[in-house]
Every structure is written in structure tokens, then in C-alpha cells.
Amino acid sequence: MAKKNENARIRREIEQILYEEGAMTRARMSSILHERGNYRSLPSDSSLTSLLAKNSQIVQVGTEKVDMGDGVKNKNIVYDIDREMIRSEEDLIFTRPYSSMSESEKKRATHCPTCRQKRLMKDRYDECLVCSRKGLY
Ligand SMILES: [Zn+2]
Numbered sequence: 001m002a003k004k005n006e007n008a009r010i011r012r013e014i015e016q017i018l019y020e021e022g023a024m025t026r027a028r029m030s031s032i033l034h035e036r037g038n039y040r041s042l043p044s045d046s047s048l049t050s051l052l053a054k055n056s057q058i059v060q061v062g063t064e065k066v067d068m069g070d071g072v073k074n075k076n077i078v079y080d081i082d083r084e085m086i087r088s089e090e091d092l093i094f095t096r097p098y099s100s101m102s103e104s105e106k107k108r109a110t111h112c113p114t115c116r117q118k119r120l121m122k123d124r125y126d127e128c129l130v131c132s133r134k135g136l137y
Contacts, residue, residue, distance in 0.1 A: 001031060001036050005102075005103065006039065006040060006041075007051075007098050007099075008099060008101060008102065009039075009102070010033070010039065010043060010051065010057060010063065011051060011099065011100035012100050013033065013103070014029065014033075014052065014055075014058075015055070015057055015058070015081060015096070015100065016031065017032050017033070017094055018058065018079065018080055018081040019081045019086065019089065019092055022080065023061050023062075023079065023080035023091060024064070024077070024078065024079065024080075025064055025076040025077065025078055025079070026045070026048055026049060026052060026076065026077065027066070027076065028046065029046070029052070030042070030048055031078060033048075034077070035069065052077075052079050055093055055100065056095075056097055056099060056130070057078070057081060057082055057085070057086060057092070057096065057097070057100075058080070058081060058082065059081075059082045060077050060078070060079055060080050061078050061080045062077075062078045063075040063076060063077055064076050064078050070089055072131075075130075079121070082095075084133065085129075085130060085133045085134070087133060091129060092122055093105070093120055093126065094119065094121070094129040095119075095128075095129050095130050095133075096119070098117065098118045098119075099107070099119070103122075105120055106118075108120055109121075112128035112130075112131060113131065114127040114128070114129050114131040115127070115128065115131050116131070
């Protein structure tokens with residue numbers, strides 16, 4: 001499998017984990033990915049940071065103080081799926097950025113007439129789920 005596809009698969013896995021398990025830090029995400037362990041290579045800490053930060057489906061919901069020992073406390077960012085936008089498991093697919101799509105999803109994706117992003121559309125004549133949900137914020 002090409003590296004690009006492997007990354008997209010990890011992106012989808014991260015979305016699914018956040019959706020199912022709820023808000024968590026990068027360290028927790030890393031350990032869950034490790035437990036599931038069905039990857040050629042797990043993302044490094046810095047690439048996991050960018051996978052979490054550069055996905056429009058994921059939001060930062062706060063910070064958690066983590067004791068690093070010696071009384072040193074680090075603030076770790078807590079991430080969650082954007083629950084305003086994503087309300088059911090099916091919504092994950094319809095709000096998915098092109099970079100997270102599988103090959104078969106990419107083939108079915110069309111341009112949203114409102115935001116011009118390539119998305120899987122529930123109805124190809126309507127706007128994408130991201131646009132329709134954002135209109136309601
Ligand atoms: Zn749109």
C-alpha cells in the first residue's frame with residue numbers, strides 16, 4: 001500500500017477512535033493506535049500532532065495537566081471530534097476531507113457547489129454536510 005493511502009487510513013482510524021472513545025490527548029491517541037497496532041508504521045509524535053491539528057473534523061476542546069515527574073507539569077491539548085458538525089457515525093463519512101478518503105471514496109467524491117471542496121455528498125445537487133451544518137451554527 002502506498003504511503004499516502006496508509007496516512008489516509010490512519011486519519012480515518014483517528015477520526016473513528018475520537019468518535020467512539022471521546023476527547024483525549026495525543027499521548028492517549030498514540031497508545032490506542034499502538035494497541036490496535038494494524039499498521040506498517042505508527043505516526044511519530046510530531047506527525048500525530050499534525051494529523052490531529054490539520055483535520056477539519058477535529059477540534060481542540062481544552063488542555064490536561066500531565067505530571068512529567070519531578071513535579072513538572074505539562075499542559076497537553078485535548079482533542080475531540082467536532083460534535084457540532086458530526087452527530088452520527090455516518091456524518092464522519094460525509095464531512096471527511098479529501099486527504100482522509102479511501103480510494104473508493106475519492107472516486108465517488110464530487111465538488112460541493114458552496115465550498116468547492118471534494119466531498120461525499122448525500123445528494124449531489126445539495127451542498128455538503130459541512131456547509132449545511134455550518135449554516136446552522
Ligand atoms: Zn461544502
